[in-house]
Amino acid sequence: MNYSMMGKTDTMGANDMTRMTSLIMNLKLRNKLIVSFVLLIVLSTLSIGWISYLELKRAIVSEIGQSIRETLEQTMQNIDYKLRDIDDLYVKVIASKEMQAMLEATDVTPKISQAYMTNFYDAVYPVIFGGRSEQLQSVVIYGANGVNLSYNMPPAPNPSPSEVETTSVFRQAEAARGKSQWMFTNQNIFAGDKQGPKTISNVRKALALLTFKDWGLMMLNVRESYIYESYKNLISDMKAVTYIADPNGLIVSHADKSLLSTAVDPQIKALIMSQPKGSAIVRLEGTTYSVHFITSDYTGWKLVTMIPESSIYKNINMAGNTIMTIFAATVTLAVIFSVAISSGITLPLRKLLRHIKRVRDGNMDAKVHLGTQEEFGQLSESFNEMTEEIKALIAKVREDEKQIREAELRALQSQIKPHILYNTLDTIYWMTKTKEYDEIGEMTTVLAQFFRLSLNKGSETTTVAKEIEHAKHYLDIQKLQYKDKFDYGIEMDESVRDVPCIKLILQPIVENALLHGIRRMKYERGHVSIEARRSGEKIVLTIRDNGVGMDSGQIADILQQQRSDSAGYGAYNVQERLHLAYGKEYGIRYESEPGEGTVVQITIPGGHHV
Structure with missing residues (x-):
């Protein structure tokens, strides 16, 4: 007698019964x-x-x-x-x-x-x-x-x-x-x-x-x-x-x-x-x-x-x-x-x-009225009371989350201000050693304008035009520091000039372009371009450089929170602030190949979202 076959048949019967019971x-x-x-x-x-x-x-x-x-x-x-x-x-x-x-x-x-x-x-x-x-x-x-x-x-x-x-x-x-x-x-x-x-x-x-x-x-x-x-x-x-x-x-x-x-x-x-x-x-x-x-x-x-x-x-x-x-x-x-x-x-x-x-x-305003006094009617009344309580709790949670998000935004932005100041003051210090007084004056003026836009009269939001101007001041500071080792170009559609956005989203990305792309070039002159274009209901800010480029591992690394170098205050900081402000559908996207330069796109809402 084939006991193995009988065992398989019993198992199949049990599985069929289990599926039928589940159905x-x-x-x-x-x-x-x-x-x-x-x-x-x-x-x-x-x-x-x-x-x-x-x-x-x-x-x-x-x-x-x-x-x-x-x-x-x-x-x-x-x-x-x-x-x-x-x-x-x-x-x-x-x-x-x-x-x-x-x-x-x-x-x-x-x-x-x-x-x-x-x-x-x-x-x-x-x-x-x-x-x-x-x-x-x-x-x-x-x-x-x-x-x-x-x-x-x-x-x-x-x-x-x-x-x-x-x-x-x-x-x-x-x-x-x-x-x-x-x-x-x-x-x-x-x-x-x-x-x-x-x-x-x-x-x-x-x-x-x-x-x-x-x-x-x-x-x-x-x-x-x-x-x-x-x-x-x-x-x-x-x-x-x-x-x-x-x-x-x-x-x-x-x-x-x-x-x-x-x-x-x-x-x-x-x-x-x-x-x-x-x-x-x-x-x-x-x-x-x-x-x-x-x-x-x-x-x-x-x-x-x-x-x-x-x-x-x-x-x-x-x-x-x-x-x-x-x-x-x-x-x-x-x-x-x-x-x-x-x-x-x-x-x-x-x-x-x-x-x-x-x-x-x-839809927390949904109410159900069955018009009966039996069990379902009592259940519907309890449901209406529960939705009212949940609605109040959600409103409270949202208000708490808003306050937490604003505190997190302020904390992330505060990381950028001393970082830029440290780097610039360090540059000025070395320029004083070489007695480059005209350049010191120019750099001090640009630095003042840079921090004026950074402070933005205490407001956490700015416009696309001011954000690009802020990045331009940073590039001017860096040109003085790198002795014209690179040049830059800026293009902006007039339709996006006054679109509101959170501040300090371009400068960290431009800084990464200089540090990881242009600065590592030995013989060629670097170039950084900034573009601001409208794409449907969104605004796309594009930063291009002709630097040494990056592989996929480096791109993933540059967006990690654990980085301790200056880039740690850059891409990750911007990405987190964009997600907090606009949601996960907005943020930074990198495109790069070793030796081919890097393109970074920052997507933000195209209306009065902030």
């Missing part, structure tokens, strides 16, 4: 209610419908069986009545004076016998058997005195009484002692039971009316169609196959005339010969039949009907279809009502959820 648990409340209602109604309706179907099936089968048995009994009684009517012709035969004269005559010569035959054919038969042509196929009387009388019999030699006495038909009739016998035998009794087609025959010993003198053997051969007419329409609506079989299991009458005189199926024969009447389910040649039969007390014949099980179940299937239609209609109504009821139950909750989402999206 059900994650359904929305409305859907859970709908599923619960529908399942409850479907299972209840299905159970009731299935039990009803089984009971109905049992009742229909029982009723059909009872109806078939009653029909068979009535049909057999009609057939027996017809056969008894044929049997009653015997009385007319023995009461006929002409028949008495012919069958009691002695010394009968062939000529006399022929005259009797003509008289029987022309005069006696029409009187006794007239109007029976649809019932009787032929009539034959083998007289004990040698007179043989027949009507509609095939030509045959004129047998002697001793020859007739040797036949099995005669022996059976003699054993009956004058009682009629219904046989299924050959018209020609001399041919033997196993030769040629057989016919339905009423056979008996003819006895004189008063003297009981033996007149001989009388045979009345009945047409099979006369019997068939009695049951040909029997249960035709159920496609039944009906026939009559004799006690030997030979088919006496059948809709299919080619089956006459043939034996019934062994399985059927074993069934019908075992008891006088009954029913059973039999499967023949791939088809299942419900077999019903009854035995005639008069003839001993079996009236058999075989009904395809599918025909019996046709009415049951119709009933089943009706039940399924009712079931489908019930399920449909159940779904409709379940949706309506669950929607009504969950409508206040869904309305409350919509308002919760509005609050989540920032």
